[in-house]
Amino acid sequence: MPAYTTEKIAPKYHEALVAWQKKNFPELAFLEDNWSKVYPAQTPYQLVAKIGKLNSDSIGYGRFAGQQRFENAGDMVGNMFYSARDIVRAQASTELGSIQQHRLTLEEAPTDQMKMAVLRIMAEELRHAYQMFWVLDHDQSWKKPGHPDIAAETMDELLNMELGNHVLDAFNIPFSNFLDNVIFATVIDLVGKYQLEMQKVFSYAPMARSMGPMLSEEGFHIGSGRGFLKELAIGGTNGTGAYSIGDIQKALNAWIPRGLEMFGNERGGETAVAFGFKDRNNGTAQAEYHSEVREVLELINVEIVKRMIKEITAPDARSVVREVQDTGETIKGVSPQDLLFVPDVKFFRKRGVEEIALMPYDVNGNLLTDDAKPVSGEKYLQYLGSVLPGYYMRTNEFTKYREALLGHQRLSGSYGW
Ligand SMILES: [Fe+2]
Numbered sequence: 204m205p206a207y208t209t210e211k212i213a214p215k216y217h218e219a220l221v222a223w224q225k226k227n228f229p230e231l232a233f234l235e236d237n238w239s240k241v242y243p244a245q246t247p248y249q250l251v252a253k254i255g256k257l258n259s260d261s262i263g264y265g266r267f268a269g270q271q272r273f274e275n276a277g278d279m280v281g282n283m284f285y286s287a288r289d290i291v292r293a294q295a296s297t298e299l300g301s302i303q304q305h306r307l308t309l310e311e312a313p314t315d316q317m318k319m320a321v322l323r324i325m326a327e328e329l330r331h332a333y334q335m336f337w338v339l340d341h342d343q344s345w346k347k348p349g350h351p352d353i354a355a356e357t358m359d360e361l362l363n364m365e366l367g368n369h370v371l372d373a374f375n376i377p378f379s380n381f382l383d384n385v386i387f388a389t390v391i392d393l394v395g396k397y398q399l400e401m402q403k404v405f406s407y408a409p410m411a412r413s414m415g416p417m418l419s420e421e422g423f424h425i426g427s428g429r430g431f432l433k434e435l436a437i438g439g440t441n442g443t444g445a446y447s448i449g450d451i452q453k454a455l456n457a458w459i460p461r462g463l464e465m466f467g468n469e470r471g472g473e474t475a476v477a478f479g480f481k482d483r484n485n486g487t488a489q490a491e492y493h494s495e496v497r498e499v500l501e502l503i504n505v506e507i508v509k510r511m512i513k514e515i516t517a518p519d520a521r522s523v524v525r526e527v528q529d530t531g532e533t534i535k536g537v538s539p540q541d542l543l544f545v546p547d548v549k550f551f552r553k554r555g556v557e558e559i560a561l562m563p564y565d566v567n568g569n570l571l572t573d574d575a576k577p578v579s580g581e582k583y584l585q586y587l588g589s590v591l592p593g594y595y596m597r598t599n600e601f602t603k604y605r606e607a608l609l610g611h612q613r614l615s616g617s618y619g620w
């Protein structure tokens with residue numbers, strides 16, 4: 204028996220999402236036609252909301268801890284009501300944005316298995332958007348007497364979002380090649396997992412009930428990303444793949460900072476905990492995420508080393524990985540450039556705490572300096588050119604970063620004079 208019940212939203216918004224899908228994701232029909240062949244053990248795809256069970260009826264965190272969870276959005280007052288709406292809105296935007304991103308390079312998938320997996324990911328992200336629409340649509344109390352209809356306003360806005368005006372930066376970056384699909388599923392969907400995991404405690408019950416079913420689908424997204432990234436990295440190592448280890452590293456350098464920023468300012472998030480929306484603040488979750496990405500890359504590095512040194516055991520391969528990365532030296536023919544690493548949290552940050560946002564940190568977390576002062580924005584851009592993919596630096600998102608970096612330098616006046 205499934206651990207959830209299903210519901211549909213009102214026809215007006217159900218049809219609006221189907222129309223959105225026909226325009227942004229027409230390939231869904233192909234997935235549906237082939238589903239039982241490719242995923243025989245999985246229930247066929249359905250555009251429905253899945254309503255899971257709560258771990259407990261009471262609020263676990265913050266100023267309402269111990270009270271019953273809120274069933275009606277309208278019972279949340281003031282800032283809490285709008286913050287809940289903002290979280291639902293941002294979540295739905297990520298789901299829709301990622302479909303628009305994946306579609307751009309879907310046809311470049313090196314194997315049929317990879318293409319079908321990305322189609323399934325896209326279909327499940329559509330269901331997640333539907334789920335967030337259900338949160339807004341089924342609860343009439345989002346429309347408070349004498350106020351605008353917040354639910355309708357939010358859903359209408361979401362249906363009109365395109366790459367470029369999604370809520371979070373990571374969802375405004377157009378994919379340039381299939382490496383982006385794979386790295387995105389590995390490191391950006393992983394942020395999604397953290398958010399959903401934290402939001403199981405959500406004090407507004409319909410949101411909390413949505414998390415379990417979404418999380419189990421995210422497991423497939425993250426697992427696909429990791430498996431395919433390993434395949435691509437092995438292809439890069441033995442020269443049979445479309446991307447070199449250097450290409451893969453550059454794409455990681457572009458995406459991981461955006462993943463870190465999805466947690467919000469690392470000193471913030473206390474309000475979300477106080478409202479009982481999450482169980483951890485931003486900094487704690489971000490640090491956990493960063494170390495999980497490190498572990499994911501270490502497992503891939505072990506596979507790389509196993510291809511480079513004949514008959515080495517996995518534990519020995521892991522020791523080689525650690526030694527090469529800790530010392531920066533070549534050991535048994537394995538050099539740092541043969542392996543993947545997670546850039547430091549301070550590298551290439553547009554948002555976050557003042558000391559690091561728009562500051563010229565290198566991938567190792569060292570501040571780049573000239574005469575003991577941080578290097579100029581122009582010099583930092585040159586450095587970024589050596590560690591980021593060229594195509595990434597031609598996106599509108601990078602243009603926005605460049606303008607923010609150069610503007611920050613002028614405003615701060617603390618360097619570059
Ligand atoms: Fe999702």
Ligand SMILES: [Fe+2]
Pocket residue numbers: 324328392395420421424
């Ligand atoms: Fe996902």
